[in-house]
Every structure is written in structure tokens, then in C-alpha cells.
Amino acid sequence: MGNLKRKSTGGDARSRGTKRSRLHSDGAPIPPLDVVVRGKSFEPTPAFDTFWKLAAERHAIEERRRSGQPPPWTKDPVLQNHKFCNTFRILDRGSQYLVTEVIEKGPQDLEEVTFRVLLFSLYTNISTYETLRKKIRPFTWSEYRRENYEKVLRGLYARGVAIYTGAYQKPAPDLGFAEAFMNHLALMEVLMQEMPDVLSKAEYMADVFEWLQTFKSMGDFTAYQLLLNLSYSNVMSFSDHDFVVMCVGSRRGLRRCFKQDIPRSMEVDLVRWIQSSQDDHFARLRLNFNGLGDQHRPMMLCDIEHTLCELDKYIRKCGQSSKGRPFVGTGELGEIRLPKAWSDKARQIVRIKNEEEAEPDIIEKFVxxxxxxxxxxxxxxxxxxxxxxxxxxxxxxxxxxxxxxxxxxxxxxxxxxxx
The missing domain is CATH 2.40.50.40 (OB fold (Dihydrolipoamide Acetyltransferase, E2P))
Structure with missing residues (x-):
């Protein structure tokens, strides 16, 4: 991993004008740190401190909403006017629904839980999942018949009802159907032929990810999001510190945080360092960060990765002159439900398949x-x-x-x- 050294303040960052944001300024002092990972030094930029301020303020917004405070829940104009994901992925509406309605409702054997998580994840639309569950009885893999699901999905399609959410782009494989939703249904059937066995035998979380990548349309992003969804259930018992996959947005966010070019092979090492040293940075910046739930859980690898993605979006919004619409929450927030599977003692054992990335030392270019x-x-x-x-x-x-x-x-x- 790495260590954290103090160094003199100062820095030569040039101000590019006042930002609308309270959390970020290009002209802010360089954070007084030197980051050393695998013998290579990285010097943070002002965006590195913005990362921690954004993580703390976005989580504070969630806490203020849940405590019943009225809007606005923040004084930051960028967070007031634009929607940003929660600091903790598990608190996003889709993840909370996944835990309470998909994973915990229905038979709990491995095949049935896997089936429901797959079905929800391929469309990631709460309304679509609820319609399927309401219309089809029994709603189980053991009694699965394609024609039943096809009838419901085609009915939604014919009425112009959105089957997918707009959150992700999900290319569908060509499995013989003209419609993407049918190709995804067929993909679910293909995955179910082997996935329960793969999940039960996997020694590392990375093993499941690598297997998912062998299927058409299962790129890094889709495979990783599905893996995280599965990790909220009892079909896997891996530590939250085992595995992380970087997407385009998080790579760009990470590059905003450091002056030096970051080789692809060192991205995960830096993310692991950020995750393991988070208490130091919240304390250094005197930020009040309560963590997740009653146990005050720290940010996990997946939370660091997607907050880096939000950081990239946040800084781009800081540079926009036009004002967006005020952020309005989608109704009252219910009680936080953390996955029951997280209490499994096996998850306390960290199992990292590759201590060092096996990729060449290339500098990522976004073309x-x-x-x-x-x-x-x-x-x-x-x-x-x-x-x-x-x-x-x-x-x-x-x-x-x-x-x-x-x-x-x-x-x-x-x-x-x-x-």
C-alpha cells in the first residue's frame, strides 16, 4: 500500500476565478501531503481535498433529510441545484429497494436470490420489477417460463412504458431478438445456467467478475455493478475491501486529485490507499463525517470509486455558468436497511486475488x-x-x-x- 507524509504548505496553484461552489476552488492551497504508493510519489491537487469535502457534505445532506429537516439541506449551490449520488452506494434508492424488496422478499436459497438480483439488475427499473412480480405467480426461478415474462414485458413496451431506468447505458447482446429487453431476458437465462455454481465455488470476488466478462455486452461497468448488487445478498461472502473496478468517470476523478500522471496499473492501489486513510483526511480537514448507520461504517472501496466519479461531475458543474433546477428529494426516506449478509463473519477476511494490477504501466487517455x-x-x-x-x-x-x-x-x- 502506501504511507502518508506531512510536507510544507504553499503550492503554486493559480486561481482561475471564484467558483460558485463552497467546496472547490482551483486556487485553493495544495493539500499538505505527500502520497507514496508502491514506492511512487503522488502530489495531491486542490481537488483531492474537494473529494473529502464532497463526500462529507453529500452524506450530511442525506442525514439532514432523514432527520426531517426541510430543504435546502446544504448551503453549497452546486449541490443545491444538481443531483448527486449518495456517498454510500447502499443508500441510493435503487440499492435500498434491491435489499428490501428483491433480496429479502422471496425464497432465500442461492438460485432464487441470484435469479431475482439478475432480473432486477438487467433493467434496474423498480417499476418494471414490481410489475413482473405482481403479474407472475409463482415468481421463482424453479417455475420460470420465458413466455410469462415476455408477455408482461411486451405489454409494457406496447404501451410505451419505460422498461429500463436512465441511470446506466446497458447494451444488449444479440441473442436472436429484435428488442433489447428480450435479449436481456435471454441473457439472464444464459447466466442462470452456470452462475449459481460459479458463485458457490468462487475463491475470490475477482473470479466472479472475470466470469461475467466472458459474456457479450458484459463490459467492466455492467459486470461490476451486477457484482456489487449480488454482494448485498448471501450468495457471496467476500469482504468489502477485496475488489474494485474503475470506470471512466472514477478514473477522471482520480486524475483530478493528483498532479502526476497515474498509470493504469496503480489506480486500484491509490483507491485502496484513499480508502484506508480516510479517517486521517476527514480529521485533517476537520470534517464531521459520521459514517454509515449505527456502527458508523467507513466508506468502502465501491463508495470511494463512485464518489470519485461524482467528484469529476461536481467539478465540471462548478465550471458551468448556467444554474440548474433546485434539487428536490423524491419523497420521504424510510429507515436505512443494511444488507443482512454484511453480518457474515466470513466477510471480515480480506481476499485479494492480485495484490498488484497485472496491467501494463500505461497512462490512460480519454479519446x-x-x-x-x-x-x-x-x-x-x-x-x-x-x-x-x-x-x-x-x-x-x-x-x-x-x-x-x-x-x-x-x-x-x-x-x-x-x-
């Missing part, structure tokens, strides 16, 4: 491969960008102003196709 769609969010045009060298499921929505700096020719060419 636009194509622009495939557009939308308007908070009055700002965004484009769906596919990246060179990345799987289709890692496509991301990028704001027009950022893309005009990085790939103006491709933006202009795309705009011509829609005018």
Missing part, C-alpha cells in the same frame, strides 16, 4: 470514439459519448462545453446530423 445521442439537462445540452478502447456500457453523458474543448470537430459533425 472520443463517437457521439451517439443528445439530451438537455438543466438547460444544458449533453452528448452520449462512446470512448476509444472502452466497452459500450461505459459510454457517458458529457456536457457540450467540455466536449467543445476536447473534440470540437466531432461535436460539430454530430450537430449537423440533427439540424
Amino acid at each position: 472520443v470514439q463517437s457521439i451517439e445521442a443528445h439530451r438537455v439537462v438543466d438547460g444544458m445540452m449533453e452528448f452520449l459519448v462512446f470512448w476509444e478502447g472502452y466497452d459500450p456500457d461505459e459510454a457517458t453523458w458529457e456536457p457540450k462545453d467540455s466536449l467543445m474543448e476536447d473534440a470540437p470537430t466531432m461535436v460539430k459533425a454530430y450537430l449537423k446530423t440533427i439540424t
Whole structure:
């Protein structure tokens, strides 16, 4: 891993003007740290401290909402006007629903839990899952008949009801159907042929991830999100510290945190260092961070990874001149439900398959491969960008102003196709 050394303050960061954010400024002092991981030194940027401030403030917003305080739940204008995911992934609405309604409701044997988690994860739409569960009896893998699920899904499709959530891009494999939702249903059937056995025999969380990657359309992002969903159940008993996968957004967030180029092979080491040293940074910045639940659990590897992704989005929002719509919570928040499977003592044993990444020491470059769609969010045009060298499921929505700096020719060419 690494160690944390104190060094003199100062820094040569140049101010680029006052930000609207209370949490981030390019002109802020360089954090007084030197990070050493695997013998290589990394010097933090002001964005490194922003990461911790964002993590603490976003979690404080969640706590204020749950305590019954009225909005606004923060004084930060960026967090007031834009939606950001929770610091803890398990607190997101979809994850809470997954635990309470998908995992804990129904037969608890390995095959049945795996089936329900798979079905929910392929569409990640609460309404779709609830419709299937209501219309189909018995709602079990042991009594599964494709025609029953196809009938319900085609009925939703015919009425123009959204089957998928807009949260992720999920390319469907070509398994003989014209519709993506049917190809995903067929993929679920293929996965179920082996997945229960794979889960029961896996020595490492990485083993399950590598097996998932052998299937069409299962890119890094989709496979990792499914793996995390499964980890909330009793079908796996791995530590939260075993395994993490970096996506496009978290890679960019990590690069914002340090001055030096970061080889792909050292990304996970840095994330592990961030996770293990989090108490030091919250204390150094005098941030009140209560952790998760009554046991005050720290941020896990997956929380660090997706908060890095939120950091990249947050800093980009800081640079936008237009104001978005005030963030409004989606109703009252219920009692926090943590997975029962987390109490398994086997999860206290850390099992890391590869202590060091087996990838070459390359510096990641983010090159636009194509622009495939557009939308308007908070009055700002965004484009769906596919990246060179990345799987289709890692496509991301990028704001027009950022893309005009990085790939103006491709933006202009795309705009011509829609005018």
C-alpha cells in the first residue's frame, strides 16, 4: 500500500476565478501531503481535498433529510441545484429497494436470490420489477417460463412504458431478438445456467467478475455493478475491501486529485490507499463525517470509486455558468436497511486475488470514439459519448462545453446530423 507524509504548505496553484461552489476552488492551497504508493510519489491537487469535502457534505445532506429537516439541506449551490449520488452506494434508492424488496422478499436459497438480483439488475427499473412480480405467480426461478415474462414485458413496451431506468447505458447482446429487453431476458437465462455454481465455488470476488466478462455486452461497468448488487445478498461472502473496478468517470476523478500522471496499473492501489486513510483526511480537514448507520461504517472501496466519479461531475458543474433546477428529494426516506449478509463473519477476511494490477504501466487517455445521442439537462445540452478502447456500457453523458474543448470537430459533425 502506501504511507502518508506531512510536507510544507504553499503550492503554486493559480486561481482561475471564484467558483460558485463552497467546496472547490482551483486556487485553493495544495493539500499538505505527500502520497507514496508502491514506492511512487503522488502530489495531491486542490481537488483531492474537494473529494473529502464532497463526500462529507453529500452524506450530511442525506442525514439532514432523514432527520426531517426541510430543504435546502446544504448551503453549497452546486449541490443545491444538481443531483448527486449518495456517498454510500447502499443508500441510493435503487440499492435500498434491491435489499428490501428483491433480496429479502422471496425464497432465500442461492438460485432464487441470484435469479431475482439478475432480473432486477438487467433493467434496474423498480417499476418494471414490481410489475413482473405482481403479474407472475409463482415468481421463482424453479417455475420460470420465458413466455410469462415476455408477455408482461411486451405489454409494457406496447404501451410505451419505460422498461429500463436512465441511470446506466446497458447494451444488449444479440441473442436472436429484435428488442433489447428480450435479449436481456435471454441473457439472464444464459447466466442462470452456470452462475449459481460459479458463485458457490468462487475463491475470490475477482473470479466472479472475470466470469461475467466472458459474456457479450458484459463490459467492466455492467459486470461490476451486477457484482456489487449480488454482494448485498448471501450468495457471496467476500469482504468489502477485496475488489474494485474503475470506470471512466472514477478514473477522471482520480486524475483530478493528483498532479502526476497515474498509470493504469496503480489506480486500484491509490483507491485502496484513499480508502484506508480516510479517517486521517476527514480529521485533517476537520470534517464531521459520521459514517454509515449505527456502527458508523467507513466508506468502502465501491463508495470511494463512485464518489470519485461524482467528484469529476461536481467539478465540471462548478465550471458551468448556467444554474440548474433546485434539487428536490423524491419523497420521504424510510429507515436505512443494511444488507443482512454484511453480518457474515466470513466477510471480515480480506481476499485479494492480485495484490498488484497485472496491467501494463500505461497512462490512460480519454479519446472520443463517437457521439451517439443528445439530451438537455438543466438547460444544458449533453452528448452520449462512446470512448476509444472502452466497452459500450461505459459510454457517458458529457456536457457540450467540455466536449467543445476536447473534440470540437466531432461535436460539430454530430450537430449537423440533427439540424
